[in-house]
Amino acid sequence: MTKTIHLKDMAKADISANKTDGSGGLHRMSYRDVAMHKVMLQDIIRTEAYEKSINAVVKPQHTVLDFGCGSAVLSMFAARAGAAKVIAVDRSPFIKNAQNIALANGFKNIDFYHDDHETLRLDEKVDVIVSEWMGHCLFYEAMLEPLLTVRDRFLAEGGVMIPAQLSLHVGLVNDEDVLEDLHFLQDKPYDLDFSPIAHVPFQQSDLVALDAESLLDSIADMGSLNMHTITKSDRPRVFTATLSPSEKTSIYALCGWFSAQLSPGIQFGTGPKDIPTHWDQILFPLPTPFTVNPSRSLTITLSPLTEQVGKEQFWSWSISDGEHTVSVNELQLQHEASVDVPQGKL
Structure with missing residues (x-):
């Protein structure tokens, strides 16, 4: 069964689902x-x-x-x-x-x-x-x-x-415990300076199991895949949706999941409000907090950049209110960070 981490009940919670003792x-x-x-x-x-x-x-x-x-x-x-x-x-x-x-x-x-x-x-x-x-x-x-x-x-x-059909959904994460987890390396744990890598968690997707209370009520329905008609693609698929946030607040990440209609009348979901399954959600952090307001419509994009079997999964994501935009491209960041390290003493 999915190991759900109740962030509201935990101090300094590790919200990552990257464990070997459960579905994450x-x-x-x-x-x-x-x-x-x-x-x-x-x-x-x-x-x-x-x-x-x-x-x-x-x-x-x-x-x-x-x-x-x-x-x-x-x-x-x-x-x-x-x-x-x-x-x-x-x-x-x-x-x-x-x-x-x-x-x-x-x-x-x-x-x-x-x-x-x-x-x-x-x-x-x-x-x-x-x-x-x-x-x-x-x-x-x-x-x-x-x-x-x-x-x-x-x-x-x-x-x-x-x-028969799969649908993709994105929620807005305003839980400060999530922000605290992202900040872990920036807070000099063990009184050590991890600044060379402390920015990475804010630009890297991660598997999580969030509570419904970690998200705003407004959910973006990013689109659906009709498995009878969808065609193969040589380019990354890009999903875009607009929504009005349910309240004025700061958000620290996007959270993505899917729902499945297996056949007429038979479906399940894998989001924070659904009965837990072995699927986790994916956290898409924002490099800086993003202020949302019900008076300003948001545009959200999400794209799986690598769909090839056997290749590491990378994503790109963005959020915009028309004036301010925050975006992350994991594949680009990976290329920029790639360094050839010679064997032996450095």
Whole structure:
């Protein structure tokens, strides 16, 4: 289950979810590890929603493709729902464990393929593609483009995608505990000067699990992805929204998350106000506090700059009230900070 950090109840709280003792450590685990799959299977909100959606969509004549099948739990749901055939695909060697799990449960109509979106070869189209492809704030795991490749290659005309639609949301963080956490290196911890790197936390996204009280009530709906119609892109996607802040205050960061509509009437969210899942939110800090006022409309942009599989995730984000703009581009900052350090004594 997600480890929620209650900032209001903690002094000098570390709001980072980058831990290895809970869901925040998912990005550090490997899909070869049972620990990763155990955490996801323990996410009842996610897993039961997928089961309900599969039961609602899959018909006895259907062939179902489970892309990125992991433990094969969604494949087994599809087989149990009566699918004529299930195709389970994963690029991780863990797929052999998934096959053994399926056999241990008596499922013999699931074919397993140790492949990715480029190497997979099928002689047929499928009626349903199901995939739990979403990373934190949707794009953390860079699985969208591979999934769209599989959809374009193998989904039959009129076929169904699960999830059907994903939506991206951004909130305004005005919690001073968040600011205090960002300031940690600037406050000379242990009576030491960390000034060469103290500015970095203000320009670097981070995984967090925030309480609803850490954000203003006003939420920016950044846009939605219709998984049946969205096309592949060679350029970073840019999401933009406007909103009026609910009160006059200073904000210290943006917070991003997603919601998923798996099929009609079946959905879940991953934001601070939602029932916790194994997904965290992503904190997008602002280098300086930004004053917001209900009388001034805000424009917010958010862009995942690297969606390629196997590449480190970078983002850009900005907020503007028409007079003042604050923006951060992690990829640009990374390039500027890159230094070749020779081996040996410096």
